[in-house]
Amino acid sequence: LTKYRNKLQIVAEILEIVRDGARKTHIMYKCNLSYKLLKQYLKDVLRAELVYEDKDGNRYTITRKGEVFLSKFENYVERSEKVNRQVDKVNIERALLEGMVSGSRSLHSSESL
């Protein structure tokens, strides 16, 4: 996962906030989003049925489908971080092998693998 938030992360944050229902201003404040971006995201999550709004359109609450999304997203983040750590390890192994071929000093550190 990158340092800036991507769309999936922002959607997940919104869903977390509306778990027990929340007003637009509260979501905007908690998510640190401009009003323009917030409106776009709310439109998206409403259309995707991850969130529903009450009759006066002031309060937003997560749907069952939103809960499923959040649960899948948490799994995804966990697996993604695990896989990224494994990719790093494999890249280190590769660098050590390249060091063994080029005969560089990095050979010594490869002994510890």
Added chain:
Amino acid sequence: LTKYRNKLQIVAEILEIVRDGARKTHIMYKCNLSYKLLKQYLKDVLRAELVYEDKDGNRYTITRKGEVFLSKFENYVERSEKVNRQVDKVNIERALLEGMVSGSRSLHSSESL
């Protein structure tokens, strides 16, 4: 791992061939390398002490360090393939989450995850 052979793969192939000693022409034939490339690779593996040559410079044999390289390389290939499969799975999970947000039909296939 990509379809074309990279330097590490070619070095590993050479080391496999010289496990019980082999002549230059045999290595060239088995590795499917041009004579020019073969000479470069032999120079590299000799300098890196992965292979030694007999007195008349005709026969090449793997060294102890070469054996260590091969063993590490096999581990690396195995882990690399495993990690690549995990990266694919994580990317599929991500695509399914994106499908849930965009409200596309791909939502249904996400139920099986």
